Amino acid sequence: MAEIKVDCTGETCPIPLVETRKALRKAKEGDIVEVIGTHPSSKKEIPMAVKALGLELIDVEEKEGVWRIRIRR
Amino acid sequence: MADKATIIVHSGDMDKVYSALIIGDGALAMGMEASLYFTFWGLQRLKKGGLEKGPLSKMNMLGLGKWMVKRKMKKAGSASLEKLLQDFKELGGKILACDMTMEIMGIKKEDLRDDLISDYCAVGTYLAEARESKITLFI
Numbered sequence: 001m002a003e004i005k006v007d008c009t010g011e012t013c014p015i016p017l018v019e020t021r022k023a024l025r026k027a028k029e030g031d032i033v034e035v036i037g038t039h040p041s042s043k044k045e046i047p048m049a050v051k052a053l054g055l056e057l058i059d060v061e062e063k064e065g066v067w068r069i070r071i072r073r
Numbered sequence: 074m075a076d077k078a079t080i081i082v083h084s085g086d087m088d089k090v091y092s093a094l095i096i097g098d099g100a101l102a103m104g105m106e107a108s109l110y111f112t113f114w115g116l117q118r119l120k121k122g123g124l125e126k127g128p129l130s131k132m133n134m135l136g137l138g139k140w141m142v143k144r145k146m147k148k149a150g151s152a153s154l155e156k157l158l159q160d161f162k163e164l165g166g167k168i169l170a171c172d173m174t175m176e177i178m179g180i181k182k183e184d185l186r187d188d189l190i191s192d193y194c195a196v197g198t199y200l201a202e203a204r205e206s207k208i209t210l211f212i
Contacts, residue, residue, distance in 0.1 A: 010150045011150050011152075012149050012150045012151055013095065014095050014098050014099045014102065014152075014157075015150075015152050017098075017099060017102040017103075018098050018099075018101075018102050018160045018164070020102065021101065021102035021103075021104075021164060022160070022163065022164065025164070039150075048103070049102055049103045049104065052103050052104045053103075053104040
């Protein structure tokens, strides 16, 4: 099982959402996709997309304005 | 079948093409299907080299307003229209071109970015797409 990292630091709407989706499409079942970013709304909206896609949201963390979201495909 | 969004891109204004592509990309990212139907001024943006050529819908001021907005967007980390369009295709979005507009405005297939276009069609195709869409917008 692979861990795929996506860095969207400094990117704004809709890039973090789109890059997350691109990474999830490339991932295999069981792979973990880790996205980091700074765009505030994406922290809320990436989990919404994960739910809509029926995937598992592992966790969401934020430290000093940088969030990290982990998703299992 | 997945939920679907069908968007008519009637305007060729830069800011409105941004809205259409951002919503289209967002829909695909949220696991929906998405179609963009380019017609009238919107279709001009699918001409080779035409994507970034649209004016700002308000306060364009002969391009000065557009230049200022583009500068601010760059600072904010916004994507280019080209990236949004490439992402739209990569995520499986469908791009439709209005053939009546092509006839009226004398646009030929070879004037357009044919590699991006899934189909050349008319109102029937839009309605066939729209009637099975949860979201349809006219931009």
